[in-house]
Amino acid sequence: MLKRVHYNSSYLPYLLVTPQIIITLLFFIWPALQALYQSFLLEDAFGLSSEFVWFDNFIELYDDPNYLSSFTRTGFFSLAVASLSMGMALLFAALADRVVKGARTYRTLLIIPYAVAPVLAGTLWLFLFNPTLGIISYFLEIIGIDWNHKLNSTQAMSLVIMAAAWKQISYNFLFFIAAMHSIPKSLIEAAAIDGAGPVHRFRTIILPLISPTTFFLLVVNIIYAFFDTFGIIHSMTAGGPGNSTEILVYKVFNDGFVGLDLGGSAAQSVILMVVVILLTVVQFKYVERKVQY
Amino acid sequence: MLKKTIIAAAVTASFFSTTAIAAVEVNWWHAMGGTNTERVNKIAADFNALQSDYKINAVYKGNYTETMTAAIAAFRAKKQPHIVQVFEVGTATMMAAKGAVYPIEQVMKDSGVKLDKSSYLPAVISYYQTPAGELLSMPFNSSTPVLWYNKDAFKKAGVENAPKTWSEVTSTAKKLVDSGMKCGIAIGWQSWALIENYSAWNNISLGTKQNGYAGLDTELSFNNKFVIDNLQRLADMQKDGSFTYGGRRGESLAMFTNGQCGMWINSSAYYGSIKGQAKFDYAQAMMPYDEKVTSAAQNSIIGGATLWTLRGHKKEEYKGVAKFMEYLSSAEVQAWWHQETGYVPITTAAYELSKKQGFYDKNPGTDTAIHQLSLNTPTENSRGIRFGSFVQIRDIINAEMEKIWNGSKTAEQAMNDAVTQSNKLLRKFEKANK
Numbered sequence: 001m002l003k004r005v006h007y008n009s010s011y012l013p014y015l016l017v018t019p020q021i022i023i024t025l026l027f028f029i030w031p032a033l034q035a036l037y038q039s040f041l042l043e044d045a046f047g048l049s050s051e052f053v054w055f056d057n058f059i060e061l062y063d064d065p066n067y068l069s070s071f072t073r074t075g076f077f078s079l080a081v082a083s084l085s086m087g088m089a090l091l092f093a094a095l096a097d098r099v100v101k102g103a104r105t106y107r108t109l110l111i112i113p114y115a116v117a118p119v120l121a122g123t124l125w126l127f128l129f130n131p132t133l134g135i136i137s138y139f140l141e142i143i144g145i146d147w148n149h150k151l152n153s154t155q156a157m158s159l160v161i162m163a164a165a166w167k168q169i170s171y172n173f174l175f176f177i178a179a180m181h182s183i184p185k186s187l188i189e190a191a192a193i194d195g196a197g198p199v200h201r202f203r204t205i206i207l208p209l210i211s212p213t214t215f216f217l218l219v220v221n222i223i224y225a226f227f228d229t230f231g232i233i234h235s236m237t238a239g240g241p242g243n244s245t246e247i248l249v250y251k252v253f254n255d256g257f258v259g260l261d262l263g264g265s266a267a268q269s270v271i272l273m274v275v276v277i278l279l280t281v282v283q284f285k286y287v288e289r290k291v292q293y
Numbered sequence: 294m295l296k297k298t299i300i301a302a303a304v305t306a307s308f309f310s311t312t313a314i315a316a317v318e319v320n321w322w323h324a325m326g327g328t329n330t331e332r333v334n335k336i337a338a339d340f341n342a343l344q345s346d347y348k349i350n351a352v353y354k355g356n357y358t359e360t361m362t363a364a365i366a367a368f369r370a371k372k373q374p375h376i377v378q379v380f381e382v383g384t385a386t387m388m389a390a391k392g393a394v395y396p397i398e399q400v401m402k403d404s405g406v407k408l409d410k411s412s413y414l415p416a417v418i419s420y421y422q423t424p425a426g427e428l429l430s431m432p433f434n435s436s437t438p439v440l441w442y443n444k445d446a447f448k449k450a451g452v453e454n455a456p457k458t459w460s461e462v463t464s465t466a467k468k469l470v471d472s473g474m475k476c477g478i479a480i481g482w483q484s485w486a487l488i489e490n491y492s493a494w495n496n497i498s499l500g501t502k503q504n505g506y507a508g509l510d511t512e513l514s515f516n517n518k519f520v521i522d523n524l525q526r527l528a529d530m531q532k533d534g535s536f537t538y539g540g541r542r543g544e545s546l547a548m549f550t551n552g553q554c555g556m557w558i559n560s561s562a563y564y565g566s567i568k569g570q571a572k573f574d575y576a577q578a579m580m581p582y583d584e585k586v587t588s589a590a591q592n593s594i595i596g597g598a599t600l601w602t603l604r605g606h607k608k609e610e611y612k613g614v615a616k617f618m619e620y621l622s623s624a625e626v627q628a629w630w631h632q633e634t635g636y637v638p639i640t641t642a643a644y645e646l647s648k649k650q651g652f653y654d655k656n657p658g659t660d661t662a663i664h665q666l667s668l669n670t671p672t673e674n675s676r677g678i679r680f681g682s683f684v685q686i687r688d689i690i691n692a693e694m695e696k697i698w699n700g701s702k703t704a705e706q707a708m709n710d711a712v713t714q715s716n717k718l719l720r721k722f723e724k725a726n727k
Contacts, residue, residue, distance in 0.1 A: 133551075254688065259688075260684075261685065
């Protein structure tokens with residue numbers, strides 16, 4: 001028989017979740033509804049006149065070839081950022097997990113990048129890869145690679161992916177290392193006694209046991225790449241060269257906060273919201289089946 | 294003794310605090326970062342020290358776009374500053390917001406402070422006037438693109454004079470590259486230099502309706518043969534490094550100051566930075582004109598920012614605004630500002646004063662920008678541009694120009710696409726600001 005605590009009063013559970021619900025309503029639902037309402041409006045920057053235009057803002061987006069092509073770009077960018085940052089974090093966590101001496105120092109150093117603001121992260125990478133002044137572009141030139149992300153679309157895309165992924169590695173690392181710590185040592189020791197090497201142990205024991213964390217991080221990372229990366233892109237490439245690093249959220253930011261076109265920007269953010277909701281549903285429906293809790 | 298001092302200090306302190314309360318406060322949001330923040334603060338502090346009726350609070354709000362966005366958001370929340378500094382491409386947006394903007398000419402008139410428009414440089418104020426001639430905002434920091442060149446590199450390449458035309462630019466760039474330089478010319482703020490100023494300087498129109506001055510139903514038309522040919526020429530010049538692309542804004546400064554590029558077209562306001570960074574002999578000359586279009590240059594248009602007054606405050610506060618504007622455009626303040634920053638003086642009096650002080654004799658070439666701006670009486674093509682959503686339009690132009698530079702489009706395709714996309718934004722702006 002299951003051990004259960006029963007509360008007789010019916011209002012207590014509601015009372016306990018109220019703060020959470022209020023926060024969700026105030027900071028998530030209300031802004032989302034406002035964005036939805038704003039997306040149907042055509043308004044001047046100062047808000048002096050506004051007109052209800054139904055789906056005009058959406059139709060306009062549909063007519064914009066640059067906007068449509070930015071979907072595939074965003075998909076590629078998000079996948080690349082998520083896999084790169086999770087892959088690196090997993091590697092670091094696996095290595096840091098085995099370190100005995102100075103483990104704390106390694107962990108601290110690996111977590112530091114998380115404290116760096118996105119714009120700052122972008123600027124740091126920009127300095128390293130500056131075609132004229134950058135130290136890395138200087139070494140690349142020595143080995144025969146002409147680095148100029150201001151003109152080369154592929155290089156520009158790789159640069160923003162690297163910077164965005166780097167920023168997220170620490171976060172992923174924290175979760176991975178915590179998950180690894182929660183695996184009972186006896187399991188791993190038993191496998192070691194049975195003759196399984198470190199790689200084999202990692203593949204057959206650690207990886208399956210941390211799969212809930214991996215799944216959680218996948219969802220979080222995709223959302224991060226979709227929503228939180230405009231600062232990095234703004235400071236590094238401003239969407240260029242051409243439109244080659246203009247992902248959906250960057251256009252939302254740029255049209256809304258730089259271009260002051262609130263209706264168009266709101267319409268884009270509504271679309272983005274729908275895309276991310278769909279993606280998350282898909283992940284829970286299909287990817288989660290492979291997770292062992 | 295000690296007691297006396299404390300009492301004296303307390304009395305003085307209370308005296309100062311009461312005067313501070315009595316003074317009418319006027320808030321000024323600006324976008325002048327770095328050393329210019331200190332200069333702006335000095336202007337405000339000097340004004341506050343000069344009189345006790347008004348107190349200007351100068352607040353740095355980030356770069357141009359951030360300051361403008363902040364002011365607009367503040368207006369929507371009814372917490373707007375009295376004065377906000379807005380860059381030239383935001384002019385149409387501000388102008389269209391009739392209920393939010395208090396035209397400076399009106400502010401001065403309502404406060405009984407004299408405003409003599411004829412004392413301002415025509416090329417500077419025409420950018421900010423209505424078709425009827427009313428001045429909407431007070432010019433503050435204005436500059437214009439000039440041709441910067443490396444004198445040492447010119448000597449080494451055997452070039453005697455700065456190029457005057459675009460075909461001379463091409464041949465000079467070639468000579469520089471042949472003499473061992475990595476790059477002949479780089480260009481900063483490319484839409485401003487190669488499209489907006491190229492059109493004004495060669496006296497061709499950028500768009501219909503007098504470049505947008507005569508109405509919101511304007512259309513851009515810079516996809517003409519001249520602009521396209523000039524851009525294609527630069528694209529072709531990339532093959533041997535005669536032209537190298539260095540970014541949308543001013544990032545290519547480093548390419549000029551570290552001796553990689555022998556020429557650089559960008560704002561005259563880079564004077565201070567170049568002076569601090571270049572380890573070679575440099576000079577500025579007028580922008581090249583296109584001899585295929587015209588036989589002589591017209592006048593260039595400005596960049597930079599003006600101070601806009603926002604509505605929604607008390608009458609006596611606007612009097613403070615007017616008094617401050619009067620102080621700001623006085624010859625002494627303007628001459629000082631001009632000589633410190635490299636921005637052009639906005640009044641002829643400030644220019645004359647700088648001349649009298651011997652500034653141009655000591656720093657030859659620093660008056661290039663003024664010469665360029667006042668070369669001829671501005672025409673419909675050269676007094677400025679007024680297109681809505683121009684911040685976004687510049688993004689479009691930048692993106693399309695990058696497609697020329699990396700070879701994914703020809704100049705013609707890129708300009709046609711830029712015009713099509715931009716005109717959609719203009720239509721939307723027209724609809725939103727009826």
